[in-house]
Amino acid sequence: MTFLSPVFAIAYNSFQEAVRSKVFLICIFILGVLCLMAPLLPSVDTPILKLKLVLSVSTSICYIFGLIILIFTSSNLISDDISSRRIFTIFPKPVSRLSYLCGKLLGISYLAVSLMIILAIIVIFFVRFTYFTFNEDEKLEAASFFQMIETESVDKIELFQNGLPSKINRPATSFNVTFNGVSAGKILNLMTIRFLAYFRSKKDLSHDGVVYFDIKIMDQKSQKILQNMKEVKIQDGEFRTIDLPENLFSYSGKKDLKFIFSISEKSQESIGGVLVKQTDILLRKPSSSFELNVFKAFILLAAQFVLLGFICIMGSTRLSSFVAIMLALTLFIAGYYSNFFMTQVKKHERIRAQPNAKAITFLDKVGEFSDKYVSAIVYLAPDFGKYSLQNELVDGFAIKNSQIIKILMLYMIYFIGYMIVALLLFWRREFT
Amino acid sequence: MIVCHNYRKRHLDNVVEIKDLKKTFKSFFGKHRVDAVKGITFNVHEGEIFGLLGPNGSGKTTTIKLLLGLLFPTSGSISLMNHSASSMKSHKFIGYLPEESYLYRFLNADEILHFYGKLFSISRNDRKKKIDELISLVGLEKSRKRQLKGYSKGMMRRIGIAQALINDPEFIILDEPTSGLDPIGTREVKDLIMMLKDKGKTVLLCSHLLADVEDVCNRIAIMYEGSLECLGEVSELLTDLDSCDIVLNKYDEKLNKRILAMAKEENITCEISSPRRKLEDLFLEIVNKNKNQ
Numbered sequence: 001m002t003f004l005s006p007v008f009a010i011a012y013n014s015f016q017e018a019v020r021s022k023v024f025l026i027c028i029f030i031l032g033v034l035c036l037m038a039p040l041l042p043s044v045d046t047p048i049l050k051l052k053l054v055l056s057v058s059t060s061i062c063y064i065f066g067l068i069i070l071i072f073t074s075s076n077l078i079s080d081d082i083s084s085r086r087i088f089t090i091f092p093k094p095v096s097r098l099s100y101l102c103g104k105l106l107g108i109s110y111l112a113v114s115l116m117i118i119l120a121i122i123v124i125f126f127v128r129f130t131y132f133t134f135n136e137d138e139k140l141e142a143a144s145f146f147q148m149i150e151t152e153s154v155d156k157i158e159l160f161q162n163g164l165p166s167k168i169n170r171p172a173t174s175f176n177v178t179f180n181g182v183s184a185g186k187i188l189n190l191m192t193i194r195f196l197a198y199f200r201s202k203k204d205l206s207h208d209g210v211v212y213f214d215i216k217i218m219d220q221k222s223q224k225i226l227q228n229m230k231e232v233k234i235q236d237g238e239f240r241t242i243d244l245p246e247n248l249f250s251y252s253g254k255k256d257l258k259f260i261f262s263i264s265e266k267s268q269e270s271i272g273g274v275l276v277k278q279t280d281i282l283l284r285k286p287s288s289s290f291e292l293n294v295f296k297a298f299i300l301l302a303a304q305f306v307l308l309g310f311i312c313i314m315g316s317t318r319l320s321s322f323v324a325i326m327l328a329l330t331l332f333i334a335g336y337y338s339n340f341f342m343t344q345v346k347k348h349e350r351i352r353a354q355p356n357a358k359a360i361t362f363l364d365k366v367g368e369f370s371d372k373y374v375s376a377i378v379y380l381a382p383d384f385g386k387y388s389l390q391n392e393l394v395d396g397f398a399i400k401n402s403q404i405i406k407i408l409m410l411y412m413i414y415f416i417g418y419m420i421v422a423l424l425l426f427w428r429r430e431f432t
Numbered sequence: 433m434i435v436c437h438n439y440r441k442r443h444l445d446n447v448v449e450i451k452d453l454k455k456t457f458k459s460f461f462g463k464h465r466v467d468a469v470k471g472i473t474f475n476v477h478e479g480e481i482f483g484l485l486g487p488n489g490s491g492k493t494t495t496i497k498l499l500l501g502l503l504f505p506t507s508g509s510i511s512l513m514n515h516s517a518s519s520m521k522s523h524k525f526i527g528y529l530p531e532e533s534y535l536y537r538f539l540n541a542d543e544i545l546h547f548y549g550k551l552f553s554i555s556r557n558d559r560k561k562k563i564d565e566l567i568s569l570v571g572l573e574k575s576r577k578r579q580l581k582g583y584s585k586g587m588m589r590r591i592g593i594a595q596a597l598i599n600d601p602e603f604i605i606l607d608e609p610t611s612g613l614d615p616i617g618t619r620e621v622k623d624l625i626m627m628l629k630d631k632g633k634t635v636l637l638c639s640h641l642l643a644d645v646e647d648v649c650n651r652i653a654i655m656y657e658g659s660l661e662c663l664g665e666v667s668e669l670l671t672d673l674d675s676c677d678i679v680l681n682k683y684d685e686k687l688n689k690r691i692l693a694m695a696k697e698e699n700i701t702c703e704i705s706s707p708r709r710k711l712e713d714l715f716l717e718i719v720n721k722n723k724n725q
Contacts, residue, residue: 005550
């Protein structure tokens with residue numbers, strides 16, 4: 001209690017400070033900007049695309065505004081206390097440096113969560129408002145936009161080439177996929193599958209053509225085939241959804257299911273096989289509502305902003321608020337584009353490793369050094385782009401609780417790391 | 433507070449023990465160095481009002497910051513109620529009023545005192561009672577719901593004093609407590625310090641107003657350029673044992689002449705004049721008279 005009471009007091013005080021500095025007025029400004037932008041959005045073909053565009057734009061605006069608000073507010077939390085000498089009235093009280101930092105961290109968490117809840121409400125309002133402007137036909141067409149899809153990935157895949165087991169990364173003529181513990185109570189009616197087909201023509205192999213599948217669904221326990229599916233025509237190399245009958249999965253509890261795909265005789269004449277990966281097969285289930293999904297995505301954004309805010313706090317323990325902002329933005333960019341940076345670094349490494357590479361010049365050495373520097377810096381922050389789950393939200397994929405927990409656990413590791421650095425910087429800081 | 437009773441049970445003689453304390457400020461590359469405190473040694477006894485005096489830049493505030501753990505000593509030791517200066521255990525018993533009231537200006541008086549009360553983990557009910565008591569003590573009942581950014585300098589000082597007393601501290605450090613206060617406020621603060629002394633509290637007073645220090649302090653230390661130049665009881669330091677004042681409760685011309693003649697006979701220099709009142713007393717008398725009317 002001696003540790004927690006000051007932590008909560010400092011947290012609430014920091015939150016109050018942000019609220020009274022009229023941070024939330026910016027939210028109303030965002031709402032205004034969104035409403036004004038509505039007529040300016042480009043016209044698109046379908047109502048669903050229109051809603052996706054609206055959601056994408058409004059989420060991006062909230063992301064940028066939220067980021068700016070949190071980074072600027074956080075950078076001033078400690079530096080204001082020091083510059084205005086309010087710290088002189090805090091540390092003579094029984095407040096340790098750790099509880100002070102924890103209090104500030106909790107304060108920006110209060111702010112980020114409340115800010116993102118308000119922004120989520122604004123986004124929901126804006127999307128629903130756009131929906132209400134549609135005519136009856138458009139509304140009917142767009143209704144599926146508000147039904148989120150949950151996906152389950154394959155637990156096991158077995159590939160066969162003309163009846164014999166085949167290796168992964170080899171075209172297969174049939175494949176079995178197994179999903180373990182598919183939850184009950186929900187109707188499974190969709191499956192997405194992506195593959196690359198190889199067709200034999202007179203001259204060479206081609207990827208153009210049509211594949212026909214015979215699909216069988218098997219109950220894993222009883223080894224009983226539940227239903228024979230009709231042939232499904234699938235274009236080469238594209239994401240396609242396969243409709244499954246709605247009454248097929250009306251059972252209780254969890255069930256292990258096996259799907260058997262085999263290329264039908266219709267395609268045997270020309271097709272050499274399909275190249276299919278485990279990660280490219282997903283079972284899709286109707287899931288949570290649109291509103292809940294938006295809140296989940298925004299909570300993840302809030303966690304991301306808290307992490308960035310804490311980088312600012314960590315920086316401002318020793319540096320000016322401007323430098324702390326620069327530090328946070330650098331780590332944000334490093335994290336957000338880490339995938340891109342790492343791809344570039346690997347590309348450069350590949351080029352350097354080539355036996356016919358030309359003589360190493362000074363610029364090459366600089367490039368090598370900067371690659372090492374870049375690859376070190378991207379590990380200092382998580383992949384913010386990947387973990388914001390904005391794409392999932394816009395594409396209508398339900399954000400799973402397990403996903404949220406996984407991302408929050410990852411952020412927690414970073415929080416602990418940043419906290420250790422902040423403590424090392426702040427522990428012996430003197431206040432003159 | 434319970435914590436204060438625990439402290440009382442220990443019956444410490446010295447609340448503060450400073451031994452050979454040094455503080456040197458260095459520039460980033462260590463090129464320039466300033467010796468702010470140059471090996472000072474003194475103690476503050478339990479229950480006394482100790483005055484720390486000195487001109488600007490003499491190291492008073494640095495010494496206080498070292499005491500509060502806001503700065504770390506270069507060498508030497510500081511003990512605060514038998515704990516190190518940076519220990520949280522000693523901070524539970526301390527009240528500190530900085531030289532200017534550095535407070536959160538977006539809060540009102542009630543909120544700021546609740547905030548500081550929470551830092552001491554004081555329960556909500558105790559906090560409420562204590563806040564009511566302190567608000568009335570510093571005379572801010574009418575403006576307790578107003579944000580601090582609308583306060584005058586004097587009001588800020590009063591709320592600063594209230595925050596320093598929120599935990600009912602055993603040891604109170606007051607840095608320029610009367611700055612920005614009018615003579616009435618100054619007198620009230622001096623009365624408050626005396627009241628704290630009567631309650632058995634220890635007070636470290638740092639002030640430029642020597643008359644205020646003289647009025648309330650038992651012992652003083654005078655610092656100059658980081659060194660301790662003088663330390664002792666106010667009465668001892670200020671009493672000139674080689675001369676004396678004779679105060680008569682009546683003005684009598686004949687008697688005065690006889691005293692002068694006697695002094696002349698003994699070859700002693702003697703001056704006779706009517707005693708002067710303090711300007712503070714005159715001011716307060718006029719204000720109080722008008723207030724009563």
